[in-house]
Amino acid sequence: MNKLSALALAGLIAAPGAFAADVQFGGDVDFDYYNVRGSENDRATGFEQRIRLATAIDAGNGVSVNARLNLFNDRWAGDNSGSAIDENPFTTRGNRTVQLDYGFVRFPLGPGALSVGRQISSWNHNMTASDDRRDRIGYATRVAGQTLSISYDRRQQIDDTDRATDGQQLNVAFLGPIGATGWNYGILFTQFEAGASGAGDTGVGYGLRGATLVSPYVSGVMGPVDMTVGMHYLGGSRGTVYTEDTFAGFIRAGFQATPDIRLEGQVFNQQGGALVAGGFDSFSSLIHNSPDHDVTATRIGGLNLGGQGTGDEDGPFGDQTDNSTTLVAIRAQLAISPVVTLTPAIGWVNYDRDHLDIDEDVTFVDLRADYQLNPATNLFAAIGYADSEDLLGNNTSGFVTGVNVQF
Numbered sequence: 001m002n003k004l005s006a007l008a009l010a011g012l013i014a015a016p017g018a019f020a021a022d023v024q025f026g027g028d029v030d031f032d033y034y035n036v037r038g039s040e041n042d043r044a045t046g047f048e049q050r051i052r053l054a055t056a057i058d059a060g061n062g063v064s065v066n067a068r069l070n071l072f073n074d075r076w077a078g079d080n081s082g083s084a085i086d087e088n089p090f091t092t093r094g095n096r097t098v099q100l101d102y103g104f105v106r107f108p109l110g111p112g113a114l115s116v117g118r119q120i121s122s123w124n125h126n127m128t129a130s131d132d133r134r135d136r137i138g139y140a141t142r143v144a145g146q147t148l149s150i151s152y153d154r155r156q157q158i159d160d161t162d163r164a165t166d167g168q169q170l171n172v173a174f175l176g177p178i179g180a181t182g183w184n185y186g187i188l189f190t191q192f193e194a195g196a197s198g199a200g201d202t203g204v205g206y207g208l209r210g211a212t213l214v215s216p217y218v219s220g221v222m223g224p225v226d227m228t229v230g231m232h233y234l235g236g237s238r239g240t241v242y243t244e245d246t247f248a249g250f251i252r253a254g255f256q257a258t259p260d261i262r263l264e265g266q267v268f269n270q271q272g273g274a275l276v277a278g279g280f281d282s283f284s285s286l287i288h289n290s291p292d293h294d295v296t297a298t299r300i301g302g303l304n305l306g307g308q309g310t311g312d313e314d315g316p317f318g319d320q321t322d323n324s325t326t327l328v329a330i331r332a333q334l335a336i337s338p339v340v341t342l343t344p345a346i347g348w349v350n351y352d353r354d355h356l357d358i359d360e361d362v363t364f365v366d367l368r369a370d371y372q373l374n375p376a377t378n379l380f381a382a383i384g385y386a387d388s389e390d391l392l393g394n395n396t397s398g399f400v401t402g403v404n405v406q407f
Helices: 006-013 016-020
Strands: 002-004 021-035 044-059 065-075 098-107 112-125 129-143 146-156 169-176 184-194 212-222 225-235 244-258 262-272 324-335 340-353 358-374 379-387 398-406
Touching: 098 129
Parallel strands: none
Antiparallel strands: 002 021, 021 044, 021 398, 044 065, 065 098, 098 112, 112 129, 129 146, 146 169, 169 184, 184 212, 212 225, 225 244, 244 262, 262 324, 324 340, 340 358, 358 379, 379 398
C-alpha cells in the first residue's frame, strides 16, 4: 500500500479525527477476456472487470482499521451495463453495486489482539477455506511460542427474530513452527451450530447444524524438496449437508531443478463427498483454482472435486458415502526471462460418483504465460483443456487473457 497524508485524507472525508492517524491505501484492477466451453456443450465468452480500493489505518496504541471496497465488479454488458447476467464475475455475491469487501477493527487486549468485523478466511492451503468472508469476532495470542486463534463466526441469519434460522461457527486454531526442524504446522477445530433446533418460521434451518471440522497441515523442506501435507475431516451434521463422515487430503512437493525451472507434483483424494474449497490449487484452470472472492471465468462446475457429504439415498444430494475423487498432477514453472514465465501442467482425475453410477477418468492439460510489464502490471494468458466427454457430455476448455494492476 502507498501512504496517504492524514491531512489530505481528512480534507477529503471531512473527518478532523483522522489527523492523528497513519493512513495507507492501495488496491488492484483486473480486466479479462474469457472464452469457455463448459458442460452440455455450452459456451460463454465476454469481458469482465474489477476495481478494488483498500485502506489500512493505524490509529495508534495498537489500534488499526482495515477495509476494502469493490468499486466496480461486473461483466461488460453494453447498453445493459449493470444488469445481472448468467454468472457474476470474480465473486458469486453481487456485481456492479459498490460493496464492502471486508472491514474490521483490531485492537490489543491482554496478551493478544481482538478483531471484530467482516474478515477474510482461508485455511489449509485453500482446501478447507479459500478467500471466504466471515462476520467474525476473533482473538489471537501467543502461547509457548505458538499462535492461538479463537473466533466466532455468524454464518447465517435470515430472520433476526427467528433463532432457528441462525447459523454459527466456533473455531480454535493452533499454528507455528515444529521445534527447530524448519517445519511448521497448523490445526483447526471447528464446530457448527444453529441458534435453535428446527427449521424456524421461515422453513429454513442451518445446513451444517452440529457438524464438526478438524483440519491439520504441515509444511517444510526435506533436502532440496519442499513439501506440504494437508487433510481434513468434516461430518456429523444434523442439517442437510455433511451428515456423514467425509475426508480429504493432499500431498504436494516441489523443487528448483535449475535456477530457471521449478517442478511440482501433487496427489489429492477425497472420500464420502468431502468439502473441497473453491480455491484449492488443482494445477488446472478448469478445476477449482477459483477462490470464493476471486472466482475465475474458466472454472467448470461439473469438474469440481468435492461433494455435499450426505447419506440419504432419497435426499436432494443422494447417498455420497461411497463417492471419491483422486487427482494426480505435475506442473513446471519456467522462467524464460526475468519478466516472462511459462507454467505448463498436466494431470489425471478419477471421478467416482456411486450415487450417479459414474466412474470416469479425466485428463487435463494447461498452459499459462505471464509477462511482468512493470512492478505494478502483469499481463497474462492461460488455456486449459480436459477430455471430459464421458463425464460431462463434451470435452471442456477455457481461455482467458487480461491484465492485473496492483497499486
